[in-house]
Amino acid sequence: MTEVDxxxxxxxxxxxxxxxxxxxxxxxxxxxxxxxxxQGRGEAYDYLLGERTIPSADExxxxxxxxxxxADQAVVSVNGNVAAxxxxxxxxxxxxxxxxxxxxxxxxxxxxxxxxxxHLREHGAEAVLGxxxxxxxxxxxxxxxxxxxxxIGSADVVLVPLEDGDRAEALAAMGKTELVIDLNPLSRSxxxxxxxxxxxxxxxxxxxxxxxxxxxxxxxxxxRDVIDGFDPETALGTAEDAIRSGDLD
Amino acid sequence: MTEVDxxxxxxxxxxxxxxxxxxxxxxxxxxxxxxxxxQGRGEAYDYLLGERTIPSADExxxxxxxxxxxADQAVVSVNGNVAAxxxxxxxxxxxxxxxxxxxxxxxxxxxxxxxxxxHLREHGAEAVLGxxxxxxxxxxxxxxxxxxxxxIGSADVVLVPLEDGDRAEALAAMGKTELVIDLNPLSRSxxxxxxxxxxxxxxxxxxxxxxxxxxxxxxxxxxRDVIDGFDPETALGTAEDAIRSGDLD
Numbered sequence: 001m002t003e004v005d006x007x008x009x010x011x012x013x014x015x016x017x018x019x020x021x022x023x024x025x026x027x028x029x030x031x032x033x034x035x036x037x038x039q040g041r042g043e044a045y046d047y048l049l050g051e052r053t054i055p056s057a058d059e060x061x062x063x064x065x066x067x068x069x070x071a072d073q074a075v076v077s078v079n080g081n082v083a084a085x086x087x088x089x090x091x092x093x094x095x096x097x098x099x100x101x102x103x104x105x106x107x108x109x110x111x112x113x114x115x116x117x118x119h120l121r122e123h124g125a126e127a128v129l130g131x132x133x134x135x136x137x138x139x140x141x142x143x144x145x146x147x148x149x150x151x152i153g154s155a156d157v158v159l160v161p162l163e164d165g166d167r168a169e170a171l172a173a174m175g176k177t178e179l180v181i182d183l184n185p186l187s188r189s190x191x192x193x194x195x196x197x198x199x200x201x202x203x204x205x206x207x208x209x210x211x212x213x214x215x216x217x218x219x220x221x222x223x224r225d226v227i228d229g230f231d232p233e234t235a236l237g238t239a240e241d242a243i244r245s246g247d248l249d
Numbered sequence: 250m251t252e253v254d255x256x257x258x259x260x261x262x263x264x265x266x267x268x269x270x271x272x273x274x275x276x277x278x279x280x281x282x283x284x285x286x287x288q289g290r291g292e293a294y295d296y297l298l299g300e301r302t303i304p305s306a307d308e309x310x311x312x313x314x315x316x317x318x319x320a321d322q323a324v325v326s327v328n329g330n331v332a333a334x335x336x337x338x339x340x341x342x343x344x345x346x347x348x349x350x351x352x353x354x355x356x357x358x359x360x361x362x363x364x365x366x367x368h369l370r371e372h373g374a375e376a377v378l379g380x381x382x383x384x385x386x387x388x389x390x391x392x393x394x395x396x397x398x399x400x401i402g403s404a405d406v407v408l409v410p411l412e413d414g415d416r417a418e419a420l421a422a423m424g425k426t427e428l429v430i431d432l433n434p435l436s437r438s439x440x441x442x443x444x445x446x447x448x449x450x451x452x453x454x455x456x457x458x459x460x461x462x463x464x465x466x467x468x469x470x471x472x473r474d475v476i477d478g479f480d481p482e483t484a485l486g487t488a489e490d491a492i493r494s495g496d497l498d
Contacts, residue, residue: 001342019283019286022286023282023283026282033272033275034286036282036285036286036289037268037271037285037286037288037289037292038289039286039289040285040286040288040289040290040291040292040293041289041292041293042289043286043289043290043293044289044290044291044292044293044294044433045293095444128302184293184497223282244493244494245493
């Protein structure tokens with residue numbers, strides 16, 4: 001038994017755990033009202049996908065892991081929903097890959113930034129970026145553009161789970177290798193990604209970690225092969241097909 | 250200009266108005282956290298539908314209006330999301346059809362019941378049922394089963410927009426003519442309905458009102474023809490097709 005009072009074997013365990021975590025995130029001042037609505041949109045797409053990691057999403061997670069391995073500087077961007085849903089999983093990914101963690105909010109307030117940073121530290125994060133706010137993403141208005149200069153600002157690989165479309169496009173336009181987790185394959189975030197992972201963040205992040213561990217001793221040529229064999233358009237098309245033919249209930 | 254600061258001609262007007270109302274509902278203590286997540290699921294299905302009233306949903310709304318016209322006693326059931334999204338539209342429907350309004354919450358607390366009743370009265374409702382709580386829907390545990398004996402308890406026609414699946418099934422099992430508004434055609438609520446209306450509640454309720462006005466002087470035989478020409482399975486199938494072939498973005 002864990003933080004929700006149902007056994008892990010319960011068929012709705014993952015869904016109940018997700019609900020519990022996102023509601024707790026609201027209580028803690030981490031998740032916004034807009035974040036709850038976004039969570040519901042994600043639930044609908046996940047139902048359509050059959051609440052499973054489809055093979056193309058698993059492949060994309062492996063490609064993301066290869067990018068983390070080859071990165072000069074990788075950052076995992078964390079917003080209110082990601083912090084609520086998988087704080088421990090984000091810390092584990094950062095530990096496994098040597099990536100930095102940066103808090104990055106669409107509706108940025110100093111209070112929420114601090115609460116999310118605290119929440120991540122409670123889950124084992126040592127350093128949390130995002131509070132310096134001394135860098136900017138070109139092409140966005142001031143509030144939306146703010147990042148840390150030595151975090152997302154200078155990173156060559158950025159994982160942005162559940163990112164807003166405008167910001168995902170602006171990050172891609174900076175030439176960064178952008179890894180996106182998004183359940184809607186036709187969202188602008190998924191479309192602008194170097195590596196779109198059409199999966200639930202609660203499944204995708206531990207899956208990237210697992211692939212990163214598996215690829216720990218892989219030579220650079222093998223990592224390049226993993227990356228070169230991946231086509232984002234094909235992955236998005238496969239995910240769209242899975243959603244359209246999936247279970248609506 | 251209205252309650253949101255964009256013109257009605259704005260392409261995202263309806264969506265922005267909806268967001269504004271649901272967030273205001275949270276501020277007022279009307280809409281729950283679960284309600285916000287449910288709103289997000291609805292948004293995703295509505296995107297897939299193309300955010301429009303498809304012809305089969307318009308036909309279903311007309312059939313619902315015919316049922317209101319022929320009812321001995323009709324009740325419009327209102328939960329936290331319906332109250333936040335379309336309180337004035339619910340009052341107008343009740344006025345146009347002679348139906349009663351009953352507050353009916355999945356997570357029932359005396360405080361939310363009162364707040365929703367007050368909110369409906371602010372939007373012109375004269376009588377609001379649901380507070381007596383002296384009736385029960387058979388087959389549900391106590392908290393979920395509570396209704397007013399002289400409201401949903403005795404009604405022959407009940408409109409339940411955005412209803413929980415268990416309760417929708419239990420109401421249908423009571424032999425009531427159940428009119429359901431739900432954007433997911435494969436939800437148990439939609440599946441158990443006499444008349445499933447696969448549409449956004451913010452469009453569907455005014456549409457039922459319009460049809461009820463149009464059918465005001467229709468003879469009983471004409472109303473029966475409208476009802477007899479409707480097949481819920483066909484309507485659900487058409488809606489599912491529209492969602493699967495619709496615009497994922």
